[in-house]
Amino acid sequence: MIELYAWNTPNGRKISVALEEMNLPYRVRTVDITKGEQFDPAFLAISPNNRIPAIVDPDGPGGSISVFESGAILLYLAEKSGRFLPADPRQRMAVLEWLMWQMGGFGPMPGQVHHFLGVAEKDRAYGLERYLKETHRLYGVLDRRLAAAEFVAGALSIADFAILGWAWRHERHQVDLADYPQVKRWYDTMMARPAVRRGFDVALS
Secondary structure (H helix, E strand, O other): OEEEEEOOOHHHHHHHHHHHHHOOOEEEEEOOHHHOHHHOHHHHOOOOOOOOOEEEEOOOOOOOEEEEOHHHHHHHHHHHHOOOOOOOHHHHHHHHHHHHHHHHOOOHHHHHHHHHHOOOHHHHHHHHHHHHHHHHHHHHHHHHHHOOOOEOOEOOOHHHHHHHHHHOOOOOOOOOHHHOHHHHHHHHHHHOOHHHHHHHHOOOO
8 A cells, every 4th residue: 555645735746646547555643743743854765855745655666665756656656556647658748848837836836826825015025016917827727738638638638647746736826726727627627537536535634
């Protein structure tokens, strides 16, 4: 049984949703980042960047394996389950493009919005304006893509799970999905999936 080390964050939810969609058995090991548990030596042994999520799979290739970084975990789980990562090279590349788009932009940029909303008002004006603008630009990119495809890479994939983890926090990003109708259509479709709901309902804190 896979052990998922996580907390109730967008990156943690990416993995719980993927595990549920892939029907892989797992147990949760909460890492309370509000108490600094991500710096515990035992956790650092599996996640040297002291960030959640991380997994340990006792039934990995050649024995037990630990994996950190949410994108790497999604790729590992897709290969293990044989699901949500196409074998066809062109289709696979589309998944990888949108997965990397999330990892490089649609996560770090909204994350900065979260940060600047939490600082004193006198200190946040420039940072909040900068990162809100970029966050809205990224929602626009996603909206245009979803106007041409049911899911971000065509068929449902790990790229959708990665992006959903952050779209789940759209209200905290100060984003109204009504302004991005294709994102709203995709988001509602994703959140209506039973496995996705289980992935969000599982206790991570």
